[in-house]
Amino acid sequence: MDAEITLRVDGADQPVTVDTRTTVLDALRERLGNTSPKKGCDHGQCGACTVLVDGRRVLSCLMLAVAADGAEVTTAAGLANGDLHPVQRAFIDHDGFQCGYCTPGQICSAVGVLEESDGELSRAEVAERMSGNLCRCGAYPGIVAAVEQAAGEQR
Amino acid sequence: MKPFAYQAPTTASDAVRQVADDPDAVFLGGGTNLVDHLKLGVARPGALVDVTSLTSAEITERDGGLLIGAGVRNSDLAADPRVRERYPLVAQALLSGASGQLRNMATTGGNPLQRTRCVYFQDVTTPCNKREPGSGCSAIGGYTRYHAILGASEHCVATHPSDLAVALTALDATVHLLGPDGERTVAFGQLHRLPGDRPDKDTVLDHGDLITAIGLPDLPMARRSTYRKVRDRASYAFALVSVAAAVDLDGDAIRDTRIAFGGVAHKPWCATRAEDALRGQTAGVDAFRAAAEAELADAAPLEGIDGGNAFKIPLLTRTLVAVLRELTGVNR
Numbered sequence: 001m002d003a004e005i006t007l008r009v010d011g012a013d014q015p016v017t018v019d020t021r022t023t024v025l026d027a028l029r030e031r032l033g034n035t036s037p038k039k040g041c042d043h044g045q046c047g048a049c050t051v052l053v054d055g056r057r058v059l060s061c062l063m064l065a066v067a068a069d070g071a072e073v074t075t076a077a078g079l080a081n082g083d084l085h086p087v088q089r090a091f092i093d094h095d096g097f098q099c100g101y102c103t104p105g106q107i108c109s110a111v112g113v114l115e116e117s118d119g120e121l122s123r124a125e126v127a128e129r130m131s132g133n134l135c136r137c138g139a140y141p142g143i144v145a146a147v148e149q150a151a152g153e154q155r
Numbered sequence: 156m157k158p159f160a161y162q163a164p165t166t167a168s169d170a171v172r173q174v175a176d177d178p179d180a181v182f183l184g185g186g187t188n189l190v191d192h193l194k195l196g197v198a199r200p201g202a203l204v205d206v207t208s209l210t211s212a213e214i215t216e217r218d219g220g221l222l223i224g225a226g227v228r229n230s231d232l233a234a235d236p237r238v239r240e241r242y243p244l245v246a247q248a249l250l251s252g253a254s255g256q257l258r259n260m261a262t263t264g265g266n267p268l269q270r271t272r273c274v275y276f277q278d279v280t281t282p283c284n285k286r287e288p289g290s291g292c293s294a295i296g297g298y299t300r301y302h303a304i305l306g307a308s309e310h311c312v313a314t315h316p317s318d319l320a321v322a323l324t325a326l327d328a329t330v331h332l333l334g335p336d337g338e339r340t341v342a343f344g345q346l347h348r349l350p351g352d353r354p355d356k357d358t359v360l361d362h363g364d365l366i367t368a369i370g371l372p373d374l375p376m377a378r379r380s381t382y383r384k385v386r387d388r389a390s391y392a393f394a395l396v397s398v399a400a401a402v403d404l405d406g407d408a409i410r411d412t413r414i415a416f417g418g419v420a421h422k423p424w425c426a427t428r429a430e431d432a433l434r435g436q437t438a439g440v441d442a443f444r445a446a447a448e449a450e451l452a453d454a455a456p457l458e459g460i461d462g463g464n465a466f467k468i469p470l471l472t473r474t475l476v477a478v479l480r481e482l483t484g485v486n487r
Binding site for chain 2: 001020042050112128131132133
């Protein structure tokens with residue numbers, strides 16, 4: 001069953017007709033050509049599909065597009081505004097990836113972490129708050145260092 | 156995935172009527188469990204009725220306690236200063252579950268209604284009495300690590316996965332419902348069922364009943380409370396066992412206590428025997444251990460291809476002792 005919806009993706013309104021079964025992730029990747037969020041497990045267990053919806057980090061694979069009608073979606077690709085976002089820069093500075101497949105989700109999640117926290121973040125706290133994003137290459141030390149740097153710059 | 160209609164009514168009573176009138180319709184909240192079940196084929200509804208914006212997303216003072224709207228997201232509930240100060244076990248239970256992304260999606264009303272993570276329940280190629288009544292239980296004699304040691308039946312040995320629900324059971328919270336016949340309340344400890352011969356029914360709710368809010372009681376001892384969860388990895392995993400507890404101390408004497416267990420039964424386990432054993436006692440490790448042993452006297456661990464789950468008895472005993480040591484400050 002089809003539904004007509006509009007998603008505001010990385011600052012641009014995107015009207016699209018979707019089957020009610022379509023997730024936000026599939027709407028972005030398969031219908032709107034935005035392949036920044038990645039499909040890892042497609043069951044909410046890996047975090048590769050993480051995007052910001054109305055400013056908060058969520059799993060786009062478990063969100064139905066029809067239920068997100070009118071939402072403001074920000075993908076990792078939409079974070080850069082001319083210059084790289086500080087979190088993106090930090091991931092490069094600290095080599096926070098190897099193959100890169102989980103990286104857009106890691107970066108959106110890290111932006112969410114910085115939004116959610118107001119104080120200093122210990123390494124243990126960064127690891128806990130980022131635990132919903134898996135990296136099968138095991139780039140965790142670089143990822144944690146990158147989030148620490150970005151958190152430090154935010155203060 | 157089976158096709159379904161999507162309905163977004165504008166009032167909670169319309170949503171209740173739409174679900175009550177259609178045996179094939181279900182409520183859609185944060186969707187973190189339901190959307191996964193749609194993909195897995197575990198749930199095959201004909202219509203989703205979206206209620207995420209129909210119940211309150213506010214936390215308000217009520218009768219000395221707090222009334223939490225069903226639409227409050229798990230992350231917002233865990234971050235609320237009143238919850239953190241007056242009911243720390245609630246915030247800790249929430250933060251020990253899922254991930255930051257999932258907590259931003261999941262709602263207060265939906266969290267207690269999430270379904271078991273029993274691997275057989277989630278695998279439609281295996282028999283499961285909860286998913287398909289009468290088909291059998293694959294977990295009995297199978298993988299039992301995440302399964303029950305209390306209150307199970309020959310039909311189902313699954314556990315309830317919610318951490319929040321364990322904390323709400325310990326607090327004796329109140330569930331506010333809107334059903335086809337109007338509003339009513341249910342004690343949180345009465346919301347979930349033991350499996351018996353109807354493991355397909357997780358709760359006492361009827362089709363069309365919508366949780367509109369959860370009430371936390373005026374309970375001063377909840378300020379001295381905690382939630383401890385033991386799992387196979389440090390974060391983002393379901394409980395092997397968990398303990399939610401609050402203690403009211405008079406010097407070294409335990410005036411009153413509230414205890415609930417997670418990860419060991421089809422429902423959050425209200426540990427009334429342990430509470431009774433502790434009331435009036437002097438706080439001490441022997442008394443803590445005796446309380447755990449009283450509660451677990453009827454525990455029936457499972458045998459399984461993974462070695463069974465008898466390990467949960469000493470693990471839960473030690474976890475309760477550790478929690479009570481922490482809350483009372485008594486280490487002898």
